[in-house]
Amino acid sequence: MNLENRAETREVSGVRITRARAKTLGSSTGILQSSRPSFKQEQKRGILANAKRAALDENKTSAAGAAGFEHKRRAVLKEVTNILCDNVHVNHVRAAKSQNAKHIKKAPAKKSKEVVLDENVKVPMFQKDVKAELAKELSKIRVGESLKLTDLSKQINEGTVNQSLSPSLVNVGDLHPIVETSENPDECIGTSKEDMDCEKPGGASCTGIVDIDSKLKDPQACIPYANDIFKNVRILELDRRPSTNYMETLQQDITPNMRGILIDWLVEVSEEYKLAADTLYLTVNLIDRFLSQNYIEKQRLQLLGVTCMLIASKYEEICAPRVEEFCFITDNTYTKEEVLKMESRVLNLLHFQFSVPTVKPFLRRFIQAAQVSYTESSIELEFLANYLAELTLIEYSFLKFLPSLTAASSIFLARWTLNPSDHPWNPTLEHYTNYKASELKTTVLALEDLQRNTSGCSLNAIREKYRQRKFKFVATLTPKDPVGSLFKD
Incomplete structure (x- = not known):
């Protein structure tokens, strides 16, 4: 039968025609067309044909290469097992290096067991999960290593270390520094190289520094950003500060006393209108x-003062x-x-730059x-x-x-x-x-002179303000001992 007749035969019958069936039905297309089977017969013949084809394929497979198929399957699983073993080995080495495992011997790899999948196929596999085994081994390594290092460090600190130990096994430089503890739990004797802070119940650390923002509940305090804000303010105080010698270089009609x-x-005036200290x-x-930046006559100095207070109030x-x-308030002078x-x-002269750091925000902090x-x-x-901070406002020298x-x-x-019985500065x-006591x-010495009024200044507005009961009469207080005694060393 030629190829065209075969194609027509497949289209008409809708069932695959084998050579045996074609021989039975005949080589002419007319026979097939005239004796077209019913739908049920075609479905039955299709099922039988598929069953025969599956049996034929199974016989071919079993006869041709049962041994070869088994070899292929074994080879593929073997490669996967090898990859897993290699990854386990690499991860184990990396983890050992990160834990200072220079002196730790390698743990022997566990033998794999053979698991029977079929009657004829045996595939090597790990008995337990690889990740679980690795985690267990690493935990043992960490615990063992920390115990060894702690024992060795104690021996070194006590002076009882065995001198016969090999340098390759004990490297003092690789030991982590140990923080000694005293009988008092609130007292810290030593710290590590990294200045690790050990927290105290009151929020203090071994260095004596207390977190002043931890207990604040005021949302306006901006606790998460407080440190960053004051770092930026410390930079701005250098950028937007007035000149320290403008009286000598620019102003000719006014003096520091007039200021x-x-x-x-x-x-x-601020007390009269109950203005804020800021x-x-x-x-x-x-x-x-x-x-x-600008020269001014003494007749207009008061005008400048009330105008600047108007701007600051706004x-x-x-x-x-x-x-x-x-x-x-100027008696209508202006x-x-x-x-x-x-x-x-x-x-316009100051370019509308009013967000400047003054003494007040630093004083609050x-x-x-x-x-x-x-x-x-x-x-x-x-x-x-x-009170002491406001005294500096009058003094031109404090600029x-x-x-x-x-x-x-x-x-x-x-x-x-x-x-005066306790030192006023602490960590x-x-x-x-960001200032040491010596800085x-x-x-402080200049400020003490203002407090004691050694120069006999007659400007008493600030002193009278803080002599009131609502300010606890702090303007009447002076140190019993000179503060200069703290700086002799």
Whole structure:
């Protein structure tokens, strides 16, 4: 039968035609067309044909290569097993290196067992899961190694180490430093090379530094960002500070004493209108920055003062006083138009940069660090530190000190004034202020002179303010002993 007739025969019958069936039915297409079987017969013939074909294929497979098929299956599984073994070996070596396993002998690999899959096929496999075995071995290595290192370090510290040990087995440099403990659990004797902090119940560490933000619940404190904020503020205080010698280089009509009189008067104005301390500090900052860049006559110095307080009030206060009130406080020496004109001049000269670090934000942070050494918060310490810091506003000579340095020195002198039996500086204050006690010497000594008023200054607005009962009369306090005795060493 030719190929065309075979194709026609398959299309007509819909059933695969074998050679035997074709011989039975005949070679002509007419016979197939005329004797076309019914649907049930075709379905039955198809099932029989498939059964015969499956039996024929099975016979061929079993007769041709049972041994070869078994060999292929064994080879594939064998390769997979080898890959797993190699990976286990590599991971084991890497884990051993990461645990300082220079001196640890390799654990012998476990023998694999043969698992019978069929009657004729045996495939080598691990008895247990590879990952579970590896985890168990690593845990044994870690425990054993830590015990060995601890015993050796104790022997070395006690001086009883066996000198006959081989250097290849004991390398003192590879041992982790051990933190010794005393009978008192709150006392730490030694620390590791990495300065690992061991936490104390009060939040303190071995170095004595206490986390001052851990117990704060005020959302406005920005606890997660507090350290980053003050790092940025420490940079800004260098960038936006006034000149320290503008009286000598630029101003010819005003003197440091005139500046002091102006600020002393502004303190009284802030008390009259109940302005915040931040407003007063920002007012002084704006005055000094303006005078650092622009010449002014002494007749207009008071106008500059009230204008800067107006700007600071708008920036800091919720309800700032009106322009008319500042004109009234000057006994109408200046008109509203003059104040607004000076306001525009100051704003444009300073490029609207009012987010500047003054002493006040540093003082808040450092008082918080100073309070951790007390069982209860000391209101007297807070008032005294604020009093000493505000005394520096009047003094032109304190412009040479950074705001953070002035704030830290105020805390130092306040603590010494209240408790001269204890050293006013500790690791927590040193950590949060970034100043050592020796670095505060010049500022603290100058601040003590202001506190004792050794120069006999007649400007008493700040002193009168802090002599009130609501401020615990802190302006009347002075140190019993000179603070200079702390810096002799």
